Amino acid sequence: MISTIKAYLAQAKIGLKVGVKYRFHFLITLLTVPLSLIIYYFLWQAIYAYTGQDIIRGFTFPDLVQYYVLSMIVGFFVWCDVDKWISQDVRRGHIITIFTYPMKFLWQHLAFEIGINSLGIVLQMIPIFLIGFVFFGLAVAPAFNFVMFIVSVMLAFLLAFFISFNVGLSAFWLKKIEGIRRVRRTLLVFLSGGMIPLSFFPQSLQQVSHFLPFEYVRYVPIQIYLGEFSRLGVLSQLGLQLVWIVLLYFLSKAVYKRAFKQFAGAGV
Template structure:
C-alpha cells in the first residue's frame, strides 16, 4: 500500500511540474476566460433587463453571475483534455509506451491528471473564489459547506475523468474524436449547469437532468458551496453526495469494462 501511494504521489508531482512548465498556456486560458466572462456579464445583464423583474426562476442577476463565474473557474480546474491526448497518442503510436508501463493505463492517467488539477486549482479556481468572496462580502458562507464542497469536487473530478475515458476509448475505434469530443463537451457543459444554471431549465427537463451524471460535475458542487435551496439540510446533502457517489461507481465500472474490452483491438498508425 505504501509503495502504491508513493507511485501515485510521484505521478501527481509529474503532473504538477508539467503544468508549471506550460505556464503561458495557463495565462492564455485565464485571459480567454476574462473575455468570456465579460460577454457573459453583458448577456445576462441584457436578459434580466428585458425580463422586467430583478429575479428570474428564483435567481437574481448577482446570483446568476456569481454562479457562472465560479462555474467557469471550476471548469478550468476540472477539465482534463484527456481525449485529445489519447487521440494523439493513438495516431502517433505513443500510447504503446504508456501501456507497457508497470501500472494500469487508467491509474497512470488519473494520477497524472490529478497533479495537473492541483495546479489549476491554485492558479484558477482559488483566486476566483477569493475575489468573489471579497467582492460579495460574505455571500459565500464559511462553514461545513466548504468541507462538503471539497468532497463533492473530488467526486466530480472522478466522474469527469471516467466520462472522458469513455469518450477516449472510442478513439480506439475511430482514431479521431474531434467531432465526438465536441458533442461531449456541449452535452456536459449544457446539462451540468456550467453555461446556463439548471434553475433556468424547464421543470420536466430539470427533473430529468437531476439524475444524470453531468449535473454532478458542476451544478452539485456549486450548489453545495453557495448553499442553494435543497443543499443545506442533511437530507438534501446526503441525496446530492449519494447521487455523486453512485455515478462515480457506475461510470468507473462502465469505463473500465469498455476500456478492457476495446484495448484488445488497438491499432496505431505510428511508433
C-alpha cells in the same frame, strides 16, 4: 501496496511538473475569466431590466452573478483532456509504449490528471475566488457549505475524468474522435449548467438531466456553495455523485478491457 501508491504519487508529480512547464498557459486562460464574467453580467442585467422581475427561475440578479463566478471556478477545476491524450497516443501508435510500462492504464492517466489539475487550484481557482469576492459580490459561504463545496468539486473532477476517459477509449475503435470529443465538451458545458443554470431549462429536460451524470459535474457543487440544499440534501447529493463515480469507474474498466483486447488482437 505502499510501493504502488508511491508509484502513482510519482506519476502525479510528473503531471504537476508538466503543469508547471505550462504555467503560462494556465495564467493566460485566467485572463478570459473577467472578460466572460463582464459579458454575462451585462447580458443578465439587461434581461432582468427588460423583464422587470427581481427573481427569474429562483435566481435574483446578484445570485446569478455569483452562479457564474462559481461556474468558472468549477469549470476550470474539472477540466480534463485525458481523451485527447489517449486518442493522440492511439493514432500516433505511441500507445504500445504505455502498455509495456508497469502501470495500470486507468490509474496512470488519473494520477497524471490529478497532478496537472492540482496546479490549477493555485493558479486558477484561488485567483478567480479573489476576483469574485472583490469585484462580483461573491458571498463567503458558511464553513459547512464551503467544505462540502470543495469535496463536491473534487468528486466532480473524478466524474469529469471518467467521462473523458471513456470517450478517449473509443479511439481504440474509431481512431479519430474529434467529433465525439466535441459532443462530450458541449454536453459537459451545457447539461452541467455551464451556459445557463439548469433551472432555466424546460421541465422535461431538467427531468432527463437528473438521470445523467453531467449536472453533478458543475451544477450540484455550485448549488451546494450557494446553500440551495439542506445539510441532509448536501450529503445525498454527494452520495449521488459517488454513485455516478462508481458506475463510471466500472464502465471504464469494462471498456478498457475491451479496448486492450481490440488493440492486442488487431495489433493497432
